Amino acid sequence: MKGKLKRNVILIIVFSVVLLVSAALIYFFVFYSKTVATADGIKVKQNEVDIYMNFIKSQGTDGELAENEEELKTLEVNIIDSLIVIKLLEKYAEENNITVSSQEVDERMQTVISSYASEEDFEENLKNIGIDRSFLEGEFKSQLLRSKIYDKVTTDITITDQQAKQYYNDNKEDFLVPAQIKASHILSLFPWMKDGSEETEEGRDETLDKIKMVEDKLENGEDFEELAHQYSDDQSTAENGGDLGYVSEGQMVEEFDQALFSLDEGETSKIVETVYGFHIIKAFDRKEEYYQDFEEVKDNIKVYLLDLHKMEEYNDFIFLLIEEVDIKYFVDIEGALNSNQKEEEE
Numbered sequence: 001m002k003g004k005l006k007r008n009v010i011l012i013i014v015f016s017v018v019l020l021v022s023a024a025l026i027y028f029f030v031f032y033s034k035t036v037a038t039a040d041g042i043k044v045k046q047n048e049v050d051i052y053m054n055f056i057k058s059q060g061t062d063g064e065l066a067e068n069e070e071e072l073k074t075l076e077v078n079i080i081d082s083l084i085v086i087k088l089l090e091k092y093a094e095e096n097n098i099t100v101s102s103q104e105v106d107e108r109m110q111t112v113i114s115s116y117a118s119e120e121d122f123e124e125n126l127k128n129i130g131i132d133r134s135f136l137e138g139e140f141k142s143q144l145l146r147s148k149i150y151d152k153v154t155t156d157i158t159i160t161d162q163q164a165k166q167y168y169n170d171n172k173e174d175f176l177v178p179a180q181i182k183a184s185h186i187l188s189l190f191p192w193m194k195d196g197s198e199e200t201e202e203g204r205d206e207t208l209d210k211i212k213m214v215e216d217k218l219e220n221g222e223d224f225e226e227l228a229h230q231y232s233d234d235q236s237t238a239e240n241g242g243d244l245g246y247v248s249e250g251q252m253v254e255e256f257d258q259a260l261f262s263l264d265e266g267e268t269s270k271i272v273e274t275v276y277g278f279h280i281i282k283a284f285d286r287k288e289e290y291y292q293d294f295e296e297v298k299d300n301i302k303v304y305l306l307d308l309h310k311m312e313e314y315n316d317f318i319f320l321l322i323e324e325v326d327i328k329y330f331v332d333i334e335g336a337l338n339s340n341q342k343e344e345e346e
Contacts, residue, residue: 037080037335039325042087044080052079055130073333081335086142088321093145098152100144108140109133153317154310164301168294175292178249182284183260184224184242186214189233189277211271211278218268224282233277246287256281 033047053076093099116122126133168175188211191203214231218224225241232238249261256279259272263283272279327337 034330036331037084037327037329039084039088039327042084042091042325044083044087048083049076049079051135073331077329077331077333077335080329080331081337084327084335084337085318085322086146088325089146089149089318090142092321093149096152098145098148100141100148104144105137105140108144109137112136150310150314154313157306157309157313159302159305159309161298161302163305164298165294167301167305168297172291175297177290177292179261179289180246180248180287181260181263182286183244183247184228184282184284185234185237185244185256186211186224186228186232186242186280187234187277188214188231188279193276194233207277208271211280215271215280218280224268242282246285249289 033045035043036046036049037044053072056075057072113119113122116125123133126136188207190199190207191197192199197203210231214227217227228242229238232242234242237243247260250257252260253274253276255272255274259269259279260281260283263269263281265283265286267283269279269281272281322337327335329335329338
C-alpha cells in the first residue's frame, strides 16, 4: 500500500503538468527538433512534447490510448498548449525578476525522498514510472515558479466581512445542517459480502436466523450494546456497542436511513434488510436540522471566496498573456489557445 501511495504522489505531480496546464520547461533542447508551435518568438519543439507523450503512454495498462490515433492527437495538442502557457509564464517571471533557487528545489525534492525508506527506493520508483531525477527537479522548479507568480498576481486580493455575509445570504441552503440521530446497530452480514462468494438462499436464511436470535434476546431484556459487541458483524462498530455516532439524514443506504429516521429517541427498530445484510437499529439523541449562524461559518466563507477570487484573477492574468502573443500551430489539430483569442475578439 505504501508503495502505491508513493507512486501516486509522483504520478499526481507529473500528471498535473498536462491536466492543470502545469508543464515544466525541459532543460535539454534538441535544437534541430521540429517546431510544433510558436508564440511570437517562443517555440515549442516536438521532442519536448514527445517526453510527456511517452510518459503518459507508458502509464497506460490497457494500451487503448496508444492505439487511438485521434485521442493521441488531442493529447499532443493539449500538451503543446500547456507548454506554450508555461513558456509565457517563464518569460513573465524573467521579465519581473521572479526566480527559484536550487536550494528551494532541493528542499522540495528532499521532502519527497523522505517519504521513502531510502533514496535508493526513491530512485527505483522513478525508474519504474519512466522518469528521471532531472525531469522531476524540472517539475518542482516550474511548480515553485508558478506559485511565486500566482502570489504576485493575487497579492492584493482580499475578502471583506460584507462580501462574506452577502455570499451567506445568497447561498443560505448551503449552510443547512440536516437532521441527525445518534445511532447504533447490530449487523448480521450476508456471507457473500464477507468473501465475495455466490449469493444463495441458504446463506440468506442463516443470516436472517442470526439476527432473529439477537432480536429475541433484545425482547427478553438483554443489553443492546452487549449484544452488538458479541454478535454484530460490523467490526468497525462492534467493539463500541454498535455505535455509529451521529448519522445525517440521507447518509446511509435508503432502507437503513428510512428505518432510523422513523424511530423516536431510545426506540429500537424491527429487523431491517439492506444490501449488506440484516440490521437492528437503535436511536439515541436526535438533532433537528438547522442553519449554521453566519459567525460560525464566516471564516470558512472568506477562505473559500479568497481562493475563488484569486483563481479567477490568475486565470484572467494567464488569458491576458495569451492574448498578447500571436500563436501558430504546425500540427494537424489546432490548439485551444487561438480559440480563446478569437472569442475575445468577437
